[in-house]
Amino acid sequence: MGVVESILDFLLILLVVNGLFNYWAFLRAKKEAARVQEEKAKLKPEVEEEIEMVTDNICGCTLPKSEAYVLIKDDQRHYFCSWDCREKFIETCL
Known part of the structure; x- marks a missing residue:
């Protein structure tokens, strides 16, 4: 080797x-x-995390409470998916 x-x-x-x-x-x-x-x-x-959902009073849309527009009338909260739905509520209900 x-x-x-x-x-x-x-x-x-x-x-x-x-x-x-x-x-x-x-x-x-x-x-x-x-x-x-x-x-x-x-x-x-x-x-x-549990996300609280709310329903729009005008169109019936369901969305997270944190994303909703809120209007308080007579100590009651009303939730809306858009500013337009909020305005329609004001025009028809107030």
Whole structure:
């Protein structure tokens, strides 16, 4: 066996060992990433926000209360989907 063949055998063994080490490092990193994701999920509680819906008195449209135009008449709140519906209510009911 010559010197060149010995060097090639050594390089082959080195490449195999290096590949095994890299694979082992990859598996550890993947496992650690999964653990971090689980911890992150535990820290962030899911909050379900209930959106209150209201109905427009003129057109019957249903929309979130936070987006509605509001008119208070005789201590009663009236909700509208648009300024036009609000104006129609004022013209017909006030």
